[in-house]
Amino acid sequence: MTQTSTIAIPPSTERVVSDSTRSEVRGIWLPLVTPFKDGALDEVSLKRLLRHVSGRPVDGLVIAATTGEGPMLDEREMERIAAIAADEIGDLLPIYLGVSGSDTRKVAQQLHRIAHWPVAGYLIACPHYVRPSQEGLYRHFSVLAEAAERPVLIYNIPYRTGVNLANDTLLRLAEIPTIIGIKDCCADPAQSLDLIRRKPPGFAVMCGEDAQFHVALAQGADGGILASAHVETERFATIHAAHRDDGDTRTALKHWHDLSDLPRLLFAEPSPAPVKYWLYRQGLIDSPEVRLPLTQVTPALAERIDREIGRWSGTVRAA
Numbered sequence: 001m002t003q004t005s006t007i008a009i010p011p012s013t014e015r016v017v018s019d020s021t022r023s024e025v026r027g028i029w030l031p032l033v034t035p036f037k038d039g040a041l042d043e044v045s046l047k048r049l050l051r052h053v054s055g056r057p058v059d060g061l062v063i064a065a066t067t068g069e070g071p072m073l074d075e076r077e078m079e080r081i082a083a084i085a086a087d088e089i090g091d092l093l094p095i096y097l098g099v100s101g102s103d104t105r106k107v108a109q110q111l112h113r114i115a116h117w118p119v120a121g122y123l124i125a126c127p128h129y130v131r132p133s134q135e136g137l138y139r140h141f142s143v144l145a146e147a148a149e150r151p152v153l154i155y156n157i158p159y160r161t162g163v164n165l166a167n168d169t170l171l172r173l174a175e176i177p178t179i180i181g182i183k184d185c186c187a188d189p190a191q192s193l194d195l196i197r198r199k200p201p202g203f204a205v206m207c208g209e210d211a212q213f214h215v216a217l218a219q220g221a222d223g224g225i226l227a228s229a230h231v232e233t234e235r236f237a238t239i240h241a242a243h244r245d246d247g248d249t250r251t252a253l254k255h256w257h258d259l260s261d262l263p264r265l266l267f268a269e270p271s272p273a274p275v276k277y278w279l280y281r282q283g284l285i286d287s288p289e290v291r292l293p294l295t296q297v298t299p300a301l302a303e304r305i306d307r308e309i310g311r312w313s314g315t316v317r318a319a
């Protein structure tokens with residue numbers, strides 16, 4: 001059966017992404033939480049959190065990604081978050097926007113619709129639920145790269161989307177100039193290592209599995225996009241710098257030994273509820289609430305976090 005597609009596959013994208021754009025995707029990126037209060041976007045907490053982050057050793061931000069509860073935001077809220085982030089952060093950090101959807105046509109239309117938003121690029125997740133073929137994934141991201149008119153980081157997270165973007169497919173997509181890297185959550189160290197060995201120069205591989213951050217850096221990843229790095233950001237940055245600068249793996253491993261329980265705690269229940277509770281107890285956001293179908297941390301986990309905060313960065317807000 002001949003497949004006809006209503007969406008033409010674009011010629012190779014002529015737009016060239018600058019070397020600085022490619023090189024900026026490294027180090028510690030925060031997938032920023034989205035604060036809510038009484039069910040609505042909490043702009044006061046968002047501004048406070050952005051001012052806090054701007055003073056931390058962070059190399060980039062992603063808004064409205066998984067940790068930002070992107071699937072539970074409407075477009076008006078996402079636009080507001082982008083505007084506030086651009087106001088508070090300015091040119092200090094690149095700000096990428098999380099985009100997801102399973103209908104290539106609709107996601108492409110959204111990218112055209114938001115082309116004027118003040119974001120530097122997009123983190124685009126694999127299409128969830130429909131489980132396309134590798135050829136379908138290739139055509140999906142080829143069309144979106146053309147529609148994006150900005151740098152694109154592909155977000156491969158099979159345990160959330162139900163599909164794995166194979167390295168062969170990704171390396172075909174890496175030939176498109178505006179596809180500049182991947183947030184790698186494939187949960188297969190062998191696949192991640194194979195990708196790092198085969199990737200073209202300048203193509204960024206960013207770890208998206210917090211508990212695997214140190215291993216990913218040891219394998220040659222360029223950094224991480226990590227919810228856990230909202231907490232103890234300096235330690236995550238130290239680990240990255242130790243790997244990047246002088247290969248001081250002993251320093252990196254010492255810090256990782258201290259830090260490695262944190263991702264397990266912050267993912268003990270569906271993210272971002274734990275990390276939001278932590279930020280709430282630090283007084284950085286005014287409510288730990290999340291949007292359904294997510295739910296706040298259980299009292300048992302809240303107690304564990306209360307104990308852990310005392311061990312780390314200290315509690316600002318009384319319980």
Ligand SMILES: O=C(O)C1=N[C@H](C(=O)O)C[C@H](O)C1
Nearest residue numbers: 031065066067208225226227
């Ligand atoms: O915000 C994201 O996107 C992240 N994705 C991963 C997940 O939520 O499974 C983990 C990462 O820390 C943040």
